[in-house]
Amino acid sequence: MAQMNMKEAIRDAMRVEMKRDPNVLIFGEDVGHAGGVFRVTEGLQKEFGEQRVIDTPLAESAIGGMAVGLGVQGFRPIAEIQFVGFIFEALDQILVQAARMRYRSGGRYHSPIVFRTPFGGGVKAAELHTDSLEGLIAQTPGIKLVIPSNPYDAKGLLISAIRDNDPVFFMEHLNLYHAFRDEVPEGEYTVELGKANVVREGSDVTILAYGLMVHTAVKAADELEKNGVKAEVIDLRTLVPLDIDTILASVKKTNRVIIVQEAQKSAGIAAEVIAQINEHAILHLEAPVLRVTAPDTVYPFAQIEDQWLPTPARIIEGVNKVLEF
Amino acid sequence: MSKIPYEVYTEDVEALTVLSPDGEIINKAKAPDLTDDQLKELMYRMVFTRTWDDRAVNLGRQGRLGFYAPVSGQEATMVGSEFALDKEDFVCPGYRDMPQLVWHGLPLYQAFLYSRGHQHGGQIPEGVNVLMPQIIIGAQVLHAMGIAMGFKLKQQKHVAITYTGDGGSSEGDFYEALNYAGVFNLPVIFFVQNNGYAITTPFAKQTAAKSIAHKAVAAGIRGVKVDGMDVFAVISAVREAAERARNGEGATLIEAVTYRFRPHSLSDDTSKYRTKEEEGQWSEKDPIARLAKYLEKKGLWTEEDTARVKDEAKAKVNEQIKKAEQTEKMTIPGLIDSMFETTPKHLEAQKADFQK
Numbered sequence: 001m002a003q004m005n006m007k008e009a010i011r012d013a014m015r016v017e018m019k020r021d022p023n024v025l026i027f028g029e030d031v032g033h034a035g036g037v038f039r040v041t042e043g044l045q046k047e048f049g050e051q052r053v054i055d056t057p058l059a060e061s062a063i064g065g066m067a068v069g070l071g072v073q074g075f076r077p078i079a080e081i082q083f084v085g086f087i088f089e090a091l092d093q094i095l096v097q098a099a100r101m102r103y104r105s106g107g108r109y110h111s112p113i114v115f116r117t118p119f120g121g122g123v124k125a126a127e128l129h130t131d132s133l134e135g136l137i138a139q140t141p142g143i144k145l146v147i148p149s150n151p152y153d154a155k156g157l158l159i160s161a162i163r164d165n166d167p168v169f170f171m172e173h174l175n176l177y178h179a180f181r182d183e184v185p186e187g188e189y190t191v192e193l194g195k196a197n198v199v200r201e202g203s204d205v206t207i208l209a210y211g212l213m214v215h216t217a218v219k220a221a222d223e224l225e226k227n228g229v230k231a232e233v234i235d236l237r238t239l240v241p242l243d244i245d246t247i248l249a250s251v252k253k254t255n256r257v258i259i260v261q262e263a264q265k266s267a268g269i270a271a272e273v274i275a276q277i278n279e280h281a282i283l284h285l286e287a288p289v290l291r292v293t294a295p296d297t298v299y300p301f302a303q304i305e306d307q308w309l310p311t312p313a314r315i316i317e318g319v320n321k322v323l324e325f
Numbered sequence: 326m327s328k329i330p331y332e333v334y335t336e337d338v339e340a341l342t343v344l345s346p347d348g349e350i351i352n353k354a355k356a357p358d359l360t361d362d363q364l365k366e367l368m369y370r371m372v373f374t375r376t377w378d379d380r381a382v383n384l385g386r387q388g389r390l391g392f393y394a395p396v397s398g399q400e401a402t403m404v405g406s407e408f409a410l411d412k413e414d415f416v417c418p419g420y421r422d423m424p425q426l427v428w429h430g431l432p433l434y435q436a437f438l439y440s441r442g443h444q445h446g447g448q449i450p451e452g453v454n455v456l457m458p459q460i461i462i463g464a465q466v467l468h469a470m471g472i473a474m475g476f477k478l479k480q481q482k483h484v485a486i487t488y489t490g491d492g493g494s495s496e497g498d499f500y501e502a503l504n505y506a507g508v509f510n511l512p513v514i515f516f517v518q519n520n521g522y523a524i525t526t527p528f529a530k531q532t533a534a535k536s537i538a539h540k541a542v543a544a545g546i547r548g549v550k551v552d553g554m555d556v557f558a559v560i561s562a563v564r565e566a567a568e569r570a571r572n573g574e575g576a577t578l579i580e581a582v583t584y585r586f587r588p589h590s591l592s593d594d595t596s597k598y599r600t601k602e603e604e605g606q607w608s609e610k611d612p613i614a615r616l617a618k619y620l621e622k623k624g625l626w627t628e629e630d631t632a633r634v635k636d637e638a639k640a641k642v643n644e645q646i647k648k649a650e651q652t653e654k655m656t657i658p659g660l661i662d663s664m665f666e667t668t669p670k671h672l673e674a675q676k677a678d679f680q681k
Binding site: 056057059062064065067068069071072073075096097103105107108109110141165166241242244245 | 660
C-alpha cells in the first residue's frame, strides 16, 4: 500500500498497464515530455519512451482519429483531451467513430480506447475547462462512462477501462486531483466497471452522487446525522452502464432519494437515474426523487462558481424536501 | 532555401499524364512497369466496375439496392490506385469508394448488403485490410493516419491509403490528418478524387487554391497532381508514394483530376449544375476507352473481350445481389449484442423486450 492522491493513482494505473501490455499507448497534447498540464502522465515518457507516450500536435479530432486507427491496428490507446470543453472538437471521433466501430463492422473491428479528460468546477479555471459534459457522452450508445471520486477507485477503474475492449470515456475531476491522499494498493487490481459503491450507509434517505459531489454529499450527510437523519450516500462511479441494482436496493431500504449532480439540471444523468427508479421501484417511493444540480445556464464565470455549484446546504434542503413530502 | 518564388502557390500545377487520350505513352519515365497479364487484369477490373455501376444504378431504381454513390468515370482512380498496392496495405474509403474495397477483397454481395443497410455488409473478412465506407467526410482520412501510425510503431512496411473528394479537402479533419502525417512522418497516401463537384458545388467554391495538391504544402508533405482519367498516371503516382512511404519517407497527397459521368447519388440531378457540353468533353477522356486503345494496339484486348467481361460482370452482379437478398435478416437482439464485447445488463433487459 502507498499513500496516493487521485492524480498519482491515475498515473500509477497507466504505469501498471503499460508495463503489463506493450500495446498500451498514451498520447495527447503535452502528455509526453511535460508529463501533462496536470502532471498526470509525468515520468511515463521517460520510463516507456517516445514510441509509447506521444506528444501530438494541437488537434483534438486528430487525437481521436489516431486512437481509432491505432485501435484497428491492435493497440490500446489512452488518448487525453486536455480539458473537457475541447472534446467538442473530437466528438465525431469519440461518439461516432469509436463508439460505433464494433456495431457498424458487426464485430470485425472494435475500439479498445480510453479517452481521458479532466473536468469539474471549483478551481476558478478559464472558460470551457470545467463543464460537466457527461450527459452528452451518456446518451450515446457504444461508449462507457466512468467518473471516479477517490484515488483507490480511480486506479482500479482506470485499469478496468484500459482492459475493456470497448471505448471508455474517463472523466477526472480537477478538484479531486490533489484534494486528499488515500491508501492505494501497489501493482494491479481492478474495480469493476458498472458497479456503484455505497460510501456511507444510512436508512432514512438515499443520496446518489458521482465525482466531486460524492464528497459534497458526504458533508451533507454528516450534517444531517447531527439532526438524527441517517443518509445513505452512493457513489455511482460508472454512469454507463449504470448500476441500477445497487441503486434499487438502497431505494427499497430508504424509500426516499435525491440525486446530486454538478451538471446543469435538464436532461442529464440525474434525469436518467430518476426515470429508471420510476420504472423499477415506484411503489417503494414515499416521495418523488428530487434533483440537486446546477442551474440551466452556461457554466458560470469563475467569480460566481461557488454559488452555482451544488453545496451541502442545498443538498440538505433537498433531503428535507423529500423527508417532509 | 527553395528557389521557387512565392508566386508559385497561386498558380496551378501540371497534372501528370502518362497515357494520352489516343492511347499513346507520352511519358515513358513515369510509365508503370506492368506485365501483359497485369494490363489485362487492370482492363478487366475497369470494365467490370463500369458494368457493376450500370447495374447498381438500375438495381437502385428497382429498389433492390439502397444508398449508392455512382462511380462511372472514376475507374482509373479507383481501380488503378488499389491495383498499385499490396494486400497488406490498408484502405480507408469514403462512401463512393466501394470498388477499392471489392478489389481489395470485400465480397461483392457484402458491398450490396452495405448498400441495402445490412450489418453483414460491414463485417469485413479477416485478412481483407479495409474499413467500411465512411459517411462522415474527413473522418476516414484521420483513421488512415492512425492506421499508418500503427504500421510505423509495428515497424511494418505497409501503407495506408484513404480516399476523399474535392469537397472533403475543405474539412478540418482532412487538414489535421495531413498535418499529423507530416509531423510523425507516417506511411500514408491521401488520395483525393477531384471530380469537380461536391454534390452541386463546383470545385471553385470549395477553395481559392488552384489545386488540392497545393494543400500538402501546409502540412509539409509531398503533394502531386495526376490526370485521374489516366490509369497509368494513377498507378505511377500511387506506386511512387507507396515506395516512399515504405522507405520511411512519409506521406503523399495525390490529387487525381477526374469526373463522375453519373450524378452524385441516385437522388441527384446533374442537369441543374452541369452542362451537356461539359459532360461531353469529359466523356471523351473516358479512362476505359483510353486504356482500351493502348491495349488494342498492343494486341492485348479486343471489343469481344469487353463484351465478354460485361457479360461476366452482369452474371456476377446477378448472383451476388441474389446472395445479398438471401442473407439472413437482422434482429434487434442481434444488433444489441453487437454493441459491446459483453452486453451490459441494461441492454440484456432491452433485448428481452424484443425477444417476446
